[in-house]
Amino acid sequence: MSGIEANAMIEIRRTGLTGGPRVFAVANIRRGTRLAAESPLITVPPIPENDELPELCKAIDKLPDANATELANIFCPSSIIEPLRTDLRVRNTVWAHYKAKKWKDDDSGHVLSQGPSRRKLVRRTTNLCVKFLVTSVQLGPSGKYGSGVFPIHSRIGHSCEPNAHNAWNPTIQRLTLHATRDIRAGEEVCVDYTANVCRTRRQRAFVLLSSWGVNCRCAACTQPAVEKLRHRMLVIDGALAAYACGASSDPKFALKYGVPSVTTPAQxxxxxxxxxxxxxxxxxxxxxxxxxxxxxxxxxxxxxxxxxxxxxxxxxxxxxxxxxxxxxxxxxxxxxxxxxxxxxxxxxxxxxxxxxxxxxxxxx
Missing domain, CATH: 1.25.40 (Serine Threonine Protein Phosphatase 5, Tetratricopeptide repeat)
Known part of the structure; x- marks a missing residue:
């Protein structure tokens, strides 16, 4: 995996016959330790969502063979990637991309023959598009610097109680991974895919299963006492959001929405x-x-x-x-x-x- 600065305290292991590789600590890790700083396998610039697929096709055409192979080998649950592989929007965008190029091979400039050659190219690009859509991460707040796929990050598991945090650093042009708390040797390194801890178990479960095929079994998803704390966090977050936009100034706000009314800076x-x-x-x-x-x-x-x-x-x-x-x-x-x-x-x-x-x- 090129373009990676990885701390020797982590390694990638396969978790089972049906599971993909995951990242584990091989030594005790102190909070704040930088575990990795990696450059992307592939990136797409910051563009409107509707234009992402055409730009992705262009990026895949320019992708070095080693990067394309690594992107293709990234594990994704079949329940997530199969619907995307057959998604007409994805396939039609890929076909339209090569049709606009008059089916010319980027290396030789020769026109690809009709039939198997063209179908093979579309199938390859479609598969790479799907891997990108499932495993990409936004670069900066709201994708300010675009989005990309990273070798280590794409293999890190999810937990609603994460022990690591990833962030794109434009200064060094790397995606960094830091331990948010002390991690024991043998413990899996996890981040929060949802990037929003102020959600209930059901809300998180829907997003995780539909977007990444993840069925989380952390304490926040299995212990009622922790779920109660998460619900309280959701209430407070809603109250502060209402205060920030002025909605809580309505005298009947608390009665209408079942959220405590916050109306002053002290509250x-x-x-x-x-x-x-x-x-x-x-x-x-x-x-x-x-x-x-x-x-x-x-x-x-x-x-x-x-x-x-x-x-x-x-x-x-x-x-x-x-x-x-x-x-x-x-x-x-x-x-x-x-x-x-x-x-x-x-x-x-x-x-x-x-x-x-x-x-x-x-x-x-």
């Missing part, structure tokens, strides 16, 4: 702090916690609790560095990283004494 801060506690209790030390630290900092700032605003900003920075490392010039350029936020908080705070503050849950 929003209490809600965000409860969410922090719930995330920590479940050892969910990923980007959701990082974002919640930012929310706590913002709401503390809006509430005039300046020291607390700075404390949460510093917590965000510490966690951000554990999750993505320190080679993050791109964050400073885009002005949305934790360092930029700390600078903004310091500029807005006067460090005057804070009023008394006590913690309570949303709805109390």
């Amino acid at each position: 929003a801060l209490r809600a965000a702090e409860e969410l922090v506690q719930l995330l920590r209790k479940q050892r969910l030390y990923g980007m959701e916690l990082c974002r919640t630290f930012r929310e706590c900092s913002k709401y503390a700032l809006d509430s005039g609790i300046f020291d607390k605003a700075l404390q949460y900003a510093q917590k965000e920075l510490e966690l951000e560095r554990l999750l993505i490392g320190t080679d993050t010039e791109y964050l400073r350029g885009d002005l949305y990283g934790a360092e930029c936020w700390i600078k903004s908080v310091r500029e807005r705070t006067s460090h005057r004494p804070n009023a008394g503050y006590s913690y309570c849950q949303v709805g109390e």
